[in-house]
Amino acid sequence: MSTQAPAPTRREQILKEAARLFAERGFHGVGVDEIGAAVGISGPGLYRHFAGKEAMLAELLVGISGRLLAGGKRRAAEVPEGERDPAAVLDSLVRGHIDFALDDRPLIVLHDRELDRLRDTDRKLVRSLQRQYVELWVQVVCEVHPRLSEAEARACVHAVFGLLNSTPHLSRPGALPGRAATAELLHRLALGAFRAAADGSGPASGEGGGGV
Amino acid sequence: MSTQAPAPTRREQILKEAARLFAERGFHGVGVDEIGAAVGISGPGLYRHFAGKEAMLAELLVGISGRLLAGGKRRAAEVPEGERDPAAVLDSLVRGHIDFALDDRPLIVLHDRELDRLRDTDRKLVRSLQRQYVELWVQVVCEVHPRLSEAEARACVHAVFGLLNSTPHLSRPGALPGRAATAELLHRLALGAFRAAADGSGPASGEGGGGV
DNA sequence: CAGCGGCGTTAGTGGTCGTTAACCTGGTGG
């Protein structure tokens, strides 16, 4: 019943293994022979599928940036019941990003770690996609929390991305009961961070004596 | 009048520039000639000061992990007015980490990005220091928010580290007015995330209709 | 069956990089 999963293409195998290896040891730390070995072929056989090692990284980064943006746009567009509820949209964005972070961990790692290893053209494209994605969030955050300036909202969005993308670090098994609990926890953390940023606009208020 | 800043040692120059370059282009992406050029000497001259390229990375990572832990222990020990106030300790931990993240950006980047390029011995040492630092936070977070289990608190701590360490990403100038404002914003975000994680323990509550 | 194109293979090549070797030099203490 799955529409398009049964037979992964060679290209897809290669991309998947390359993503894992790049995330583990860094772009420069992985040789083409290793990538080939990971999919059962050896070394230069990869060049039948990709123009070079960098082309693999480019396709990975463009792919994930594009999918993140597309998913975000979709979620921002589909307002479930005709009611224009920005909080629900932000909620959906957070959930979508969490799904990405939990399911495509290697790509999330690469996404903000190996961007500078790309040629100018590809890097600009990826950066453009990333920027659009960020701006999408910024717009929604500004709607939900009007007290935040746009610059503040942007900083908050970056910070929350850092928060959500931290999942690779708690990869040690046994860290959390299960995927659902982790997702729920991240969701609370992210929304709580936004709310706290918007609540206390005065200096250092919002906690201290009030926290007790 | 500054007690120990005026004359940076060659070693310190090298470490500083190496940290910057490693953070910019990755450990494998930087050659020893570049590091040498950055401090005005050329290539193999570095070997008068370090046993090898990896030794520089090791010293950087051990150094920052140790300083983070030491600073955390100090802040956890000094209870300002004799009152055992966990919230104040957590507040201090957050501020200390923010100072680190804002002032030693390259090191923060390296700290969780190039750890795997170390030999077993050094890597174990760094990991041990990191673990102690995390556990320090976990303990305090559990005191401040008793509703969180230890595993949950640990996940929250990792996530908040990701949040605080996200500052390198908003390095684009003009992102935020100034250092103080950024620090204040990060502070609110971090504490708000902790509070939100502890507040809503039920499923998906805490927002939705309540968010409005 | 002939031809051919997709997909691999192994061998080789040019270049880069970390590291070592051998040598030089300016200041300093006896």
Next chain:
DNA sequence: CCACCAGGTTAACGACCACTAACGCCGCTG
């Protein structure tokens, strides 16, 4: 004045690595 040493220099070496060349196998189509 001399020996020495910390801290440089350039040249060279060996390993690695991305990529190319040349070739082989197999399934398809006419």
